[in-house]
Amino acid sequence: MATLTTSAPRLAVPGVLRTRAARKLLLLALAAAVLVPLANARWASGSWPAALTVDLTAPLTRVSDWIIDNRDSHPLFLYFFGHVSNAVVISVRAVYLALLGLGWAGVAALGALVAWRVAGVRLAAGSAAAFLACGLLGMWVPTMQTLALMTVAVLASVATGLLLGLAGGLSDRLDRALRPVLDTMQVLPAFAYLLPVVLVFGIGVPAAVLATVVYAAPPMARLTSLGLRGADKEVLEAVESLGSTPAQRLLTARIPLARKELLLGLNQAIMMALSMAVIASVIGGGGLGDRVYQALASVDVGAALAAGIPIVLLAVVLDRVTGAAGERTGGEPARDARTAWASALGAVAVVAVAGRLAGVLDWPGGWSVNIAAPVNRAVDWMTAHLYSGVPVIGGTADWAGHFTTWVLDPVRGGLQWLPWWSLLLVVAALAWVIGTWRTALTAVLALAAIGVLGLWKPSLDTLSQVLAAVAVTLVLGVATGVAAARSDRVERALRPVLDVFQTMPQFVYLIPVVALFGVGRAPAVAAAVVYALPAVVRITAQGLRQVDPAALESARSLGATPWQQLRQVQLPLARRSLLLAVNQGVVLVLAVVIIGGLVGGGALGYDVVFGLAQGDLATGLVAGAAIVCLGLMLDRVTQPTGRRSEKGA
């Protein structure tokens, strides 16, 4: 969201790069010339050789059986997982009861006043309006359930993230150990690890909270560590010269100096947690997510949207408020701030008590607007008119058919036809040219791991969908990004649209997507494009806007046309941002292509869904592992050199 920051573009020196890239490729070609004939002689097959796979079905089934048989009696569960689960239940319940106790007026007032103190009057009005809208949509109680769950999950993520971040920020060795783990967790699609969590904790809120923490803690950890490392050396020396102990230095200088990164981390944790709210409903998270999920079952887009809108509103408000907190520096004297906070909290108490006395704790049943019926009519109309038989351009069903036959099938066919070693080579070459030998090695090993897991073919199927979706996303995203970078008006108009699409739960638009594109891989690709587009647009626009104005000015004075300026000055200078956009696009697309298993995307996504639905650890976990490897490989292949510091979600 507001955090897709890119560091200032560095000038690439094309000449040097070209020779360096050529040298890398030459080395790789030499290595290939030696290794490929060897590999080919030994395991001559197009697909991954069967001799090099490991079948994990039997051991994983044993593990799954053991967990089920011992879940109610083994000390590990009774004395460890049991307490974790208990703590989660009690905390969520406490927050939930507190929210219910405040009543709807109290909660809305609390939201508004906190927003006012942190971010000003406009956001205060916005957050009050958001809460009232949740009530009006008839979603008050589910919103409170989600809010309770989120509060606990975010607090736990922040605590975990802070601890990990402190460790990484203070010790170089721990930082080196943690980094690959955090990098991996960041590219992990949430769907992939729901199953093991469910197996241990069972369906319900504890599993949902823990899955959310796993998802939301890494950005916090990463940003904490970054903030601690980025502290101004001179300030630190000054503090040191005052003779303070390391602990004092940490508390009085390093942590306050990292305030901006910490708040950014909080912002990221909240955003990630909210995006998990719906996915967690698959494992019984309850709240708004469950409403979306149940609406999906009765093919009711309107009802899904009614539950999806509160999620979007919560996300936008929380993002703006935490973003504003991060940007605000200095501010008013402490005493004034304290009295203002006190009066704000006092006002909340007054409203809550008034609500209680007036007996309006629950949202009044009569005050609700039913948006489901009109939305469903609109969706029906749209799908009925666009599905087929549109003059000249054909219907969406025809497009989907053509896209499948002319793009997806050839790409999949090509990938599966390529000998396995040649794919490893291509990946190595791409990753090495763009990144370092380390990233190349990780990418190659990740791809090889997929083969070893025995999921070579389905993974390439998924990969073909990812590639097609990324291509579409980049074409649309860069074009829109360029438009947004050139005109403030376009950017302002786009902002709310991007916010909505970035935070809208994917489950809401799965049904319209199927109604338009039919069942299969095409709707999975379409959903992925919708989800990944906003990030790509944002990063592109931001990158183009950060291009040195002097360079543009000189190009303009030389009489370059706008198109020439764009092509020859802006795009080359924004190269790093564009690579970041590709990288983000790939990671986001992968996450949704997996969810595409729910609309006929097949391949790995279907395996994960199948594993979850049947409680089949062997299928689900292995497919999940393959997804992780695929994500790792894609991330490394698109990871520009030196991008290490930060990454938006």
Add this chain to the structure above:
Amino acid sequence: MRIRGLAAFGALLLLTGCGAADMTEQASPFANAGGARSVTLSVQSWVGAQANVAVAQYLLEHELGYRVDTVQVDEVPAWDALSQGRVDAILEDWGHPEQQKRYVEDKKTISDGGGLGVTGHIGWFVPTYLVKQHPDITDWKNLNKYASLFRTPESGGKGQLMDGSPSYVTNDKALVKNLKLDYQVVFAGSEAAQITQMKQFAKERKPFLTYWYAPQWLFEQVPMTEVKLPAYEEGCDADPAEVACAYPHTPLKKYLNADFAEHGGKAAAFLKKFAWTTDDQNEVSLLIADRKLTPEQAAKKWVDGHTSTWKAWLS
């Protein structure tokens, strides 16, 4: 704030004590708010199951004064949740012999709640308008002749047999192979996607062949005819890889958490007696899925019209 949050978390950990914490004793944090007695029901993803739960929920809330929470989970995880006491009852089970053996017979954490009164049947279906054009299409022996009708971009040159949610019981891949059919099983991945696709096909009057089941409300909107597969005989589906016969007719069953069945009071007694007919269920399902009533409104409508049926469940 942050420190206080951490402290609170620590205090909670301390409060929960150092003894054993049995996860089966933990209910949902959203249950019982306001001190009400509560029951948690599992809703499966299909609308028939939503109808059962809607009516049971309505009666539990309005006649017996319980508070009802519902959780939507897939079938096998629902058995898990039932055994752990996360949910109190499953109202419509289509037969899970493995889970039944593990939880009902061996671990005794789940108890049999009797029949739902509805008989379920899975099969292959084609739309009735297609049968009018090709009357012999309803015999599996003729399916290969018509394979080209069912070709789609996803089926790779063969005919498409559409399957739904991965959580449903299916032998279709084995059936296609063992009956030597020129078809490709395409998984829609969820029932919602499958229904949406079927409706789109029906709107265009296009041919399609799909895995489907009865009772199901969609039959009212898209009339379909079953394709005859080799007749079902006891045990012909014993080996999943060798199946070459139709699906059985399954009397749908209810299951209750063993503890709840014993100590659940009126709610448990009510849920054990809850049983209705296919027509009743379809009536409520249609109100939900077709007329887009909320499950509660649909349940109220049915309850108002069938007093004698539900009075018997309460006695």
